[in-house]
Amino acid sequence: MRRLFLLLLTAAIVAAASGCARKGGQEGAAGADRPHVVFVFKVLGIPYADSLKQGADRAAKELGMKVELLGPATGNDIQGQINLIEDQIARKVDAIVVSPNDADSVRPVLKRAEQAGIAVYTWDSDAPEDVRRFYVAGCDDVQIGVDIAERLARDLGGTGKVAIMTGGLTAKNLMLHVDGVREGLKKYPGITIVEPLLANNDQKDQAIKGAISMLQKHPDLTGFACVSSPGAPGVAEALIQTGKAGKVKVWGLSLPSEIREHVKNGVVNGAILWNPADLTFATAYLVKQDLEGKKPRDGQEIPGVGKITVKGSQVLIPGIVITKDNIDELDF
Amino acid sequence: MRRLSDRSRLHSAGSLVILAALTVYFSIAQEGFLDAGNLLSLARQYAELGLVAVGMTLVIAAGGIDISVGGTVGLTGMLLGVLVLQHGWEMLPAAAVALAVAGCVGAVNGAAVAYLGMQPVLVTLATMSLTRGAAYVLTGGVSLSGFPERFTDIATAGVAGTGIPMPVAITGLAFAGSAVLLRRTAFGRAVLASGASAEAAELSGIRVRRVRFATYLLLSLLAGVAGILLTARVSTSFADAGRNYEFEAITAVVLGGTSLTGGEASVLGTLAGVCTMAVLRNGLSLAGQSDLTRTQMLAVALLAAVLIDNLRRRLTS
Numbered sequence: 001m002r003r004l005f006l007l008l009l010t011a012a013i014v015a016a017a018s019g020c021a022r023k024g025g026q027e028g029a030a031g032a033d034r035p036h037v038v039f040v041f042k043v044l045g046i047p048y049a050d051s052l053k054q055g056a057d058r059a060a061k062e063l064g065m066k067v068e069l070l071g072p073a074t075g076n077d078i079q080g081q082i083n084l085i086e087d088q089i090a091r092k093v094d095a096i097v098v099s100p101n102d103a104d105s106v107r108p109v110l111k112r113a114e115q116a117g118i119a120v121y122t123w124d125s126d127a128p129e130d131v132r133r134f135y136v137a138g139c140d141d142v143q144i145g146v147d148i149a150e151r152l153a154r155d156l157g158g159t160g161k162v163a164i165m166t167g168g169l170t171a172k173n174l175m176l177h178v179d180g181v182r183e184g185l186k187k188y189p190g191i192t193i194v195e196p197l198l199a200n201n202d203q204k205d206q207a208i209k210g211a212i213s214m215l216q217k218h219p220d221l222t223g224f225a226c227v228s229s230p231g232a233p234g235v236a237e238a239l240i241q242t243g244k245a246g247k248v249k250v251w252g253l254s255l256p257s258e259i260r261e262h263v264k265n266g267v268v269n270g271a272i273l274w275n276p277a278d279l280t281f282a283t284a285y286l287v288k289q290d291l292e293g294k295k296p297r298d299g300q301e302i303p304g305v306g307k308i309t310v311k312g313s314q315v316l317i318p319g320i321v322i323t324k325d326n327i328d329e330l331d332f
Numbered sequence: 333m334r335r336l337s338d339r340s341r342l343h344s345a346g347s348l349v350i351l352a353a354l355t356v357y358f359s360i361a362q363e364g365f366l367d368a369g370n371l372l373s374l375a376r377q378y379a380e381l382g383l384v385a386v387g388m389t390l391v392i393a394a395g396g397i398d399i400s401v402g403g404t405v406g407l408t409g410m411l412l413g414v415l416v417l418q419h420g421w422e423m424l425p426a427a428a429v430a431l432a433v434a435g436c437v438g439a440v441n442g443a444a445v446a447y448l449g450m451q452p453v454l455v456t457l458a459t460m461s462l463t464r465g466a467a468y469v470l471t472g473g474v475s476l477s478g479f480p481e482r483f484t485d486i487a488t489a490g491v492a493g494t495g496i497p498m499p500v501a502i503t504g505l506a507f508a509g510s511a512v513l514l515r516r517t518a519f520g521r522a523v524l525a526s527g528a529s530a531e532a533a534e535l536s537g538i539r540v541r542r543v544r545f546a547t548y549l550l551l552s553l554l555a556g557v558a559g560i561l562l563t564a565r566v567s568t569s570f571a572d573a574g575r576n577y578e579f580e581a582i583t584a585v586v587l588g589g590t591s592l593t594g595g596e597a598s599v600l601g602t603l604a605g606v607c608t609m610a611v612l613r614n615g616l617s618l619a620g621q622s623d624l625t626r627t628q629m630l631a632v633a634l635l636a637a638v639l640i641d642n643l644r645r646r647l648t649s
C-alpha cells in the first residue's frame with residue numbers, strides 16, 4: 001500500500017516536471033543558433049512584471065532570439081534571485097540581464113557569470129557598474145520632469161500660472177522630477193510657478209484636496225504639473241468638482257489605466273511615462289547588438305521604441321507621451 | 333523500536349526512489365543538468381537548507397517542531413554584518429557572537445517547550461517573529477555588504493584541495509554525524525523514544541525534557557551556521573535571509589519519511605528530501621520554468637507526503 005502511494009507520488013511529480021520541462025525543451029531545440037538571453041527580474045506575478053514580459057516576448061518574435069523572463073515567486077527574495085542567476089550560468093546562456101533586488105548581493109554571482117563567458121547586463125534597476133556591461137533604464141529622473149514641463153508649457157501657449165504636485169517630499173526620484181519641471185519651465189518667462197509645492201503622499205484623496213485648496217487660493221491658476229502617479233487623476237477630480245475641467249491644463253506621470261477617461265474627456269491633457277514592455281524590448285535589442293560587437297550609440301533608433309540616450313554605460317529609452325490620440329492603444 | 337526504525341527506513345527508501353526518478357528524468361530531458369558545474373552550484377545553494385533540515389529532523393523525531401529557523405538564519409547573518417561592517421569586528425569573534433545568539437534562540441525555544449510545556453508551534457511562531465523582527469530592526473531593513481574576500485571565499489573554495497566547497501563539506505559532516513547520532517548512540521535512542529511516547533520514555537529513565545531541549549538548541553546552532561554560510565555565499569547581510577526555510581526544511585523532512593508525530597526519523601531520508609527539492613528547483617529552472625511552478629509543485633508534494641504519512645499510520649495501527 002505504502003509503496004503504491006510512493007509510486008503514485010513519484011509518477012505525479014515526474015509527470016508534472018516533464019510537462020513543464022518539455023515546454024522549455026522544445027524551444028531550446030528550435031533555437032540552437034539564436035542568441036539565448038535570459039532576463040532575471042525581481043519578482044514575478046505583479047502587473048509591472050507582466051508588462052516587462054510582453055517586451056521579452058516581442059523581442060523573441062521580432063528579433064530572432066530566444067528570450068526568457070524569469071524571477072523569484074515572492075518579492076524581495078534575494079537568495080532566490082541569486083539561485084536563478086546561478087542556474088543561468090549552468091545553462092550556458094549567451095547573456096543574462098538582471099534587475100537586482102539588492103545591488104551588492106548579485107555582484108559575486110554576476111562576476112562568476114562573466115568569468116564563465118556570459119555577457120551580463122542590467123535593466124530597470126542597476127547593479128554595481130563593474131559587473132555589468134551596460135544598464136538600460138526607463139527614464140532619467142530629471143528629464144521626465146523637463147518633458148512634463150515642456151508639454152504643459154506648449155499647451156498653455158507659453159504663459160500662465162502653474163502649480164507643481166509631487167508625491168512624498170522625501171522620495172529621491174520625485175525630488176529630481178520636480179527639479180526637472182522647474183528647469184523645463186525656466187525657458188518660458190511668461191509662466192510663473194505658484195508655491196508651495198503640493199504633496200499628495202501618493203494618495204489620490206490628498207491630491208484632490210490639495211488641488212481644490214490651491215484652486216481656491218489662486219483662481220487664476222492655469223496649469224498643473226504632476227510628478228507622481230496619483231497626481232493627475234486627483235487633480236482631474238478636483239477640476240470636475242470645481243467646474244474647471246478643460247480650463248486648467250494638466251500634465252502628469254501616470255499609468256494610462258489611471259487616467260484613461262480623464263484624458264479622453266479632455267480633463268487631463270496627457271502624461272509622460274516609459275512603457276515597461278518597450279524597456280525590455282529595447283534592452284533585448286541592444287543586448288543582441290552588443291553580442292554582435294556593436295555598442296549602444298547615443299541617438300540610436302530602436303524600432304517601435306524611439307531614440308535612446310547613452311550616458312557612459314547607462315542607456316535611457318525615451319518616455320512615451322500619452323495623449324488622447326494614443327491612450328487606447330496603451331494597455332497598461 | 334526495531335519495527336519502527338525499519339519502517340522509516342523503508343519510507344526513506346521511497347524518497348530515494350522519487351529523487352532517483354527525478355534525477356534520471358532531468359538528466360535526459362535537460363541539457364546541462366548533469367554538468368559538474370551545475371551540480372556543484374546546486375550543492376552550494378542547498379548546503380544551508382541541508383543544515384537546517386538535518387537539525388529539524390532531530391527536533392521532529394523528538395516530537396517537536398520549530399518554525400523559527402528562518403528567522404534565526406536571518407538574525408545570525410545580520411548580526412555578523414552589523415558587527416563586522418558597522419563596528420569593525422574581526423570575522424571570528426563576530427561569528428562566535430552571532431552563533432551564541434542563535435544558541436540563545438534555541439535555548440528559549442527548548443526551555444519554553446520542554447520545561448514550560450508550551451506548544452512548539454506557538455513558541456517558535458513567536459520566536460520566528462522576534463528573530464526576523466530583530467534582523468530588520470538592526471539596520472532598519474538595509475542590507476550590508478563589503479565583507480573581506482577571505483570570508484566570502486569560503487562559499488566557493490574547495491576543502492583541502494578536494495574541490496568540495498566548504499559549506500557542502502560542513503553540511504555533509506552534519507548529515508553523517510546526525511545519522512550516527514540517531515542510530516548508534518544513547519542520545520539518538522532517547523530522541524526517538526521521547527518522540528514515540530514521552531511517558532514510556534520517562535518510565536524507562538530517559539530525561540525527555542533535557543533531550544527535547546537539546547534538539548532545539550542543536551537546530552538553532554545549525555541554523556546559525558547556515559546563516560553565516562549564506563552570508564558568505566551572497567556576500568551580503570540581509571534581514572530576509574532564510575525566508576521560507578521553515579517550510580522548505582519541514583517539507584524536506586516529511587518527504588524523507590520522518591513522521592511528524594515523532595518517534596520515527598530518517599536522516600538519509602531528509603538528505604534525499606533536500607536533494608529532491610534542489611533537483612526539482614534546478615531542473616525546472618534549467619527548463620526555463622518560472623519559480624511559481626516550482627513553489628506549487630513543492631506544496632503539492634508536501635501535502636502528498638503528509639497524506640501518505642497519515643494513511644500509513646492508519647493502515648498500520
